[in-house]
Amino acid sequence: MTNRQIVLDRLPQGDRLAPEHFAAKVVERPVPGEGEVLLRTRYISLDAANRAWMQGATYRSALTSGQVMAGGGLSEVVVSHVPHLKPGDLVFADASWQEYAVLPGKRLVRLPDLKPETHLLSVYGVAGLTAYFGLLECGQPKPGETVVVSAAAGSVGSIVGQIARIKGCRVVGIAGGEEKGRWLTEELGFDAAVDYKSPEFKRQLRAAVPDGIDVYFDNTGGDVFEACLFAMKNFGRIACCGALSSYDGAPPTHGPRGIPGLIVTKRLTLRGFVVMDFDDQRDKALTDLQAWVADGRLKVSEDIIEGLENLPSALIGLLAGENRGKRMVRV
Amino acid sequence: MTNRQIVLDRLPQGDRLAPEHFAAKVVERPVPGEGEVLLRTRYISLDAANRAWMQGATYRSALTSGQVMAGGGLSEVVVSHVPHLKPGDLVFADASWQEYAVLPGKRLVRLPDLKPETHLLSVYGVAGLTAYFGLLECGQPKPGETVVVSAAAGSVGSIVGQIARIKGCRVVGIAGGEEKGRWLTEELGFDAAVDYKSPEFKRQLRAAVPDGIDVYFDNTGGDVFEACLFAMKNFGRIACCGALSSYDGAPPTHGPRGIPGLIVTKRLTLRGFVVMDFDDQRDKALTDLQAWVADGRLKVSEDIIEGLENLPSALIGLLAGENRGKRMVRV
Numbered sequence: 001m002t003n004r005q006i007v008l009d010r011l012p013q014g015d016r017l018a019p020e021h022f023a024a025k026v027v028e029r030p031v032p033g034e035g036e037v038l039l040r041t042r043y044i045s046l047d048a049a050n051r052a053w054m055q056g057a058t059y060r061s062a063l064t065s066g067q068v069m070a071g072g073g074l075s076e077v078v079v080s081h082v083p084h085l086k087p088g089d090l091v092f093a094d095a096s097w098q099e100y101a102v103l104p105g106k107r108l109v110r111l112p113d114l115k116p117e118t119h120l121l122s123v124y125g126v127a128g129l130t131a132y133f134g135l136l137e138c139g140q141p142k143p144g145e146t147v148v149v150s151a152a153a154g155s156v157g158s159i160v161g162q163i164a165r166i167k168g169c170r171v172v173g174i175a176g177g178e179e180k181g182r183w184l185t186e187e188l189g190f191d192a193a194v195d196y197k198s199p200e201f202k203r204q205l206r207a208a209v210p211d212g213i214d215v216y217f218d219n220t221g222g223d224v225f226e227a228c229l230f231a232m233k234n235f236g237r238i239a240c241c242g243a244l245s246s247y248d249g250a251p252p253t254h255g256p257r258g259i260p261g262l263i264v265t266k267r268l269t270l271r272g273f274v275v276m277d278f279d280d281q282r283d284k285a286l287t288d289l290q291a292w293v294a295d296g297r298l299k300v301s302e303d304i305i306e307g308l309e310n311l312p313s314a315l316i317g318l319l320a321g322e323n324r325g326k327r328m329v330r331v
Numbered sequence: 332m333t334n335r336q337i338v339l340d341r342l343p344q345g346d347r348l349a350p351e352h353f354a355a356k357v358v359e360r361p362v363p364g365e366g367e368v369l370l371r372t373r374y375i376s377l378d379a380a381n382r383a384w385m386q387g388a389t390y391r392s393a394l395t396s397g398q399v400m401a402g403g404g405l406s407e408v409v410v411s412h413v414p415h416l417k418p419g420d421l422v423f424a425d426a427s428w429q430e431y432a433v434l435p436g437k438r439l440v441r442l443p444d445l446k447p448e449t450h451l452l453s454v455y456g457v458a459g460l461t462a463y464f465g466l467l468e469c470g471q472p473k474p475g476e477t478v479v480v481s482a483a484a485g486s487v488g489s490i491v492g493q494i495a496r497i498k499g500c501r502v503v504g505i506a507g508g509e510e511k512g513r514w515l516t517e518e519l520g521f522d523a524a525v526d527y528k529s530p531e532f533k534r535q536l537r538a539a540v541p542d543g544i545d546v547y548f549d550n551t552g553g554d555v556f557e558a559c560l561f562a563m564k565n566f567g568r569i570a571c572c573g574a575l576s577s578y579d580g581a582p583p584t585h586g587p588r589g590i591p592g593l594i595v596t597k598r599l600t601l602r603g604f605v606v607m608d609f610d611d612q613r614d615k616a617l618t619d620l621q622a623w624v625a626d627g628r629l630k631v632s633e634d635i636i637e638g639l640e641n642l643p644s645a646l647i648g649l650l651a652g653e654n655r656g657k658r659m660v661r662v
Contacts, residue, residue, distance in 0.1 A: 058596040221591045240594040254585035260552045263571040263603035265389045270601040272594035 003029040006097040006311050008069045011054055014250035022312040030102040032079050037105040039075035039093050045121050046318050046327040051247040059274050069097040074121055097311050122326035123289055123300045126275050131159035132285045133278040138239035138271040143168030145214035150224045153180040155326035160217045161190050162298050172208045176321045196224050220244045226256035232266050240272040248319045301325025334360040337428040337642050339400045342385055345581035353643040361433040363410050368436040370406035370424055376452050377649050377658040382578040390605050400428040405452055428642050453657035454620055454631045457606050462490035463616045464609040469570035469602040474499030476545035481555045484511040486657035491548045492521050493629050503539045507652045527555050551575045557587035563597050571603040579650045632656025
């Protein structure tokens with residue numbers, strides 16, 4: 001009756017995340033009280049945001065040393081003390097990096113019985129919904145427009161580009177390395193890919209968007225953000241989804257040039273968002289995503305790693321850009 | 332039959348604008364051809380944007396050395412070769428810094444007979460319309476919200492703050508020096524003022540907006556922009572109107588910290604605009620502005636300097652923050 005956990009042993013202090021920031025621990029399996037449920041973790045989602053939570057309060061409180069590492073995923077109900085859930089039900093849960101968790105049952109919602117169940121964490125989970133709402137609500141792309149997305153081979157970016165194609169846009173993905181670029185164009189149907197690690201990055205970007213960018217979906221911030229800002233067309237839109245480039249290491253000492261000057265002269269709109277802001281439109285989004293997956297226009301890429309003990313290296317690797325599509329760990 | 336002009340003798344190259352960048356010149360008065368009109372300049376509007384035009388292409392082409400300094404103002408028709416204008420009519424014209432100009436008549440529109448006519452350049456001109464559209468369209472303020480405006484004692488800022496008050500908001504103005512601050516609160520009805528030149532600026536700003544900022548109307552960019560960005564509430568809006576802090580001198584080597592990270596975590600919307608983007612809503616805006624001026628809720632501040640020869644020092648002084656309200660030169 002044990003519970004294996006991965007603890008955030010010490011918070012990184014301006015250094016890059018490394019295995020020694022984590023520690024494995026075995027504790028007693030918790031027992032649910034009134035109104036609570038005992039959950040067994042099946043898959044834990046890995047996201048760049050996990051690293052951002054270590055830097056300070058965001059849309060959730062900052063993490064602290066010694067706590068079980070925070071994270072969400074797919075869990076199975078083992079014991080339920082609420083009427084709307086029964087053993088065997090699947091739920092999304094903010095269950096942290098551990099095998100078992102006890103949570104209040106009130107906010108947990110039974111997930112549909114859908115195969116493969118990993119899609120509940122990728123295309124029908126936070127990644128897919130983030131791509132959907134960020135692109136369509138914040139980006140407002142119109143057919144024929146040019147859409148650029150950074151971290152394009154990641155869980156969100158790979159879906160953003162495909163939705164933009166479905167909506168009739170020309171799509172350019174920014175990713176690290178030529179191999180990822182080939183994958184984007186040959187497998188996912190992107191019109192072009194640009195390698196941000198190349199010394200020729202800015203020139204390549206300009207060549208890929210000769211008339212400028214209408215919609216930029218930003219996952220990275222930093223130099224890539226700046227390069228895209230300078231390439232925006234008048235009345236362009238930037239959907240601000242994350243700032244991956246600034247999560248792992250010391251906080252940046254300055255921001256991109258051209259702010260706010262270029263926002264004015266190009267009449268840009270920048271809008272930041274977090275997926276839960278659009279909870280009221282979730283059903284419509286899932287209906288669309290399911291239809292696109294069913295007719296083959298939206299390809300789902302998942303990168304599944306086995307074993308709770310591999311969570312730290314899986315997150316460190318994600319921050320280094322190892323993954324293609326949605327990374328998760330099967331527990 | 333002469334025409335006095337102020338020429339942009341040489342473009343500043345990363346240095347601050349100074350009298351030696353300009354030269355006075357006397358040329359022959361131009362003669363209008365078919366479809367043209369001869370205009371006599373009455374008032375020339377001075378705007379921070381005049382300086383931005385010297386830095387490169389914006390929403391208009393960059394200025395070049397040797398040209399008559401660009402600028403708009405209020406002109407009187409002297410000779411007309413178009414049917415819709417007759418001698419004595421007043422028009423807005425992009426007539427440059429000179430006594431007389433010949434322009435195609437097609438795009439010129441006769442202005443209403445309104446007293447004082449200087450209001451056509453201030454509250455009913457670019458300044459008033461910029462304040463109106465930037466605040467109401469880009470800022471979307473709601474009653475009870477906190478609105479902050481930078482360059483608050485300037486032509487646009489002084490109107491932004493008063494409109495925000497009319498709309499039921501709490502208004503904080505950022506301006507240089509305690510005297511301007513007193514003017515904002517005692518004369519224009521701002522709820523509070525903060526001095527960006529004070530070493531205590533950031534602390535003062537935080538104290539003036541204890542619950543954060545809902546709408547920030549940015550005229551300055553730079554450090555003031557950054558301080559306001561960090562003080563924004565979730566779902567706040569930033570209307571990007573100009574970047575006064577970066578116009579006079581070398582272009583900034585970096586932008587504000589917190590971009591794009593804070594845009595995401597606070598779910599901000601930043602929107603840049605130029606007044607002509609809202610030309611189709613001009614009549615409604617003018618009706619509102621006239622009603623507010625008529626009932627005394629909107630006070631108009633004008634800073635009128637005499638003489639074409641004083642245009643260079645008037646612009647240099649404006650960039651240094653000498654003016655209160657709308658600065659213009661009577662020719």
